[in-house]
Amino acid sequence: MEPRRTILQIDGLNAFYGDVQVLFGVSLHIREGECVALLGPNGAGKTTLLRALSGLVRRRGRVDYCGQELTGTGYDKVVRAGIIHVPEGREVFSGLTVLDNLMLGAYLYHNQRGEVEMRKAQVFTLFPRLKERQHQYAGTLSGGEQQMLAIGRGLMARPKVLLLDEPSLGLAPVVVQAIMDVVARLPTEGISVLLVEQSANVALTVAQRAYVLNGGKVVDEGPTDYFRDRSRLLEKYLG
Template identity: 50%
Template sequence: MGEMLRVSDLNVFYGSIHAIKDISFHVDEGEIVTLIGANGAGKTTTMHAISGLLKPKSGTIDFLGNRISQMEAHKIIRLGLAQVPEGRRVFSHLTVQENLSMGAFTRKDGASAIAQDLEMVFDRLPRLKERRKQQAGTLSGGEQQMLAIGRALMCKPKMLLLDEPSMGLSPLLVKEIFKIIEDVNKDGVTVLLVEQNAKMALEIADRAYVLETGTVKMEGPADELANNIEVRKAYLGC
């Protein structure tokens, strides 16, 4: 398995605030890698830099051999890197099916291939199929999260960036969402996951990076970090 994403010496500023300081990490093809850390650690900022929503001050981001650090977001999506944003951001006045179709807007492989993938998403997420004609704004939080994942899958991504998918969901729904993430990964989609629920994230990830105030504080196999005393005290509450 080759390297899919490499972030090297990344520096990102919000105005005069130095939010990301010389961060370096990589994600290999087929992995689930998670970034964990407290609020304000720089996790979402890192995701936005990778997906092209924020331009880094310095450092490089490479995806499948392409330098994407200064690339526009829609071009990054076309390369096969899709983000499921924090807070889900579904189009509330559009139906479930219309939201999913929006996910395919960068594709050039024809209506029949897109229709086929729509059915694949409905097979994977049957609750969305039941609600395909329902307005997205009327869905529950968990269903909106499923819709946001389904919409990203309609881009046919090679890699999925997931930003806080468990936010605001009940423990039962969190389990369901994490099972979906695992299934998507088993189908060959590489995953970079930002998650406050460090326990769940470390359970499904292959490797993890701990971010603190814009720097990588620790890294390693997810099961090792889950048993690390510092990590347990700071993020797992034990």
């Protein structure tokens, strides 16, 4: 079998808030159709890494995407290129309906009706709950449903790479499982995933490989099996 192409390659990434450096020489890659977990304790820099990729935080270092260097830091440009960030804290617009929230994800191509309908159908197939609740205000959804909506909106933006920031946070195990089942299906839909998680147990059930970030540096990496055998070590990292 042909080795899968690398879709996103990060080399020596530094990131800063003002003068404060938070990421130090982070290197990682994601192949096409891969789900890669990014693990690490509070404050490790996981969210900052996603924000640096999205162009929301000042960065230095090299990012290659689809074989080309991703330069500049315009969020819109990154979205257009197909790198879609689903932020932590499931920021849905509570005063808008589920459907209107989803449509916001399609803002770059909202006048292409056929394409919009196709994407909507895809999201509703993955999350039947959203279809049932499409005319409901997002603010009336449960926490798990809001997380589904946040991911659904990301999917509406036609991602090639989906950056998911702690989708399991604060949700009951059964809901987490439902969401992870969908995440696990994304690679077969042509979407590569970078899954940020504090819960290694959750992430390692869906990811093929994982990186551990601590103090803004990658301190360990390997295929999921490598980490399964090292759950003790992970506990040390993750507290």
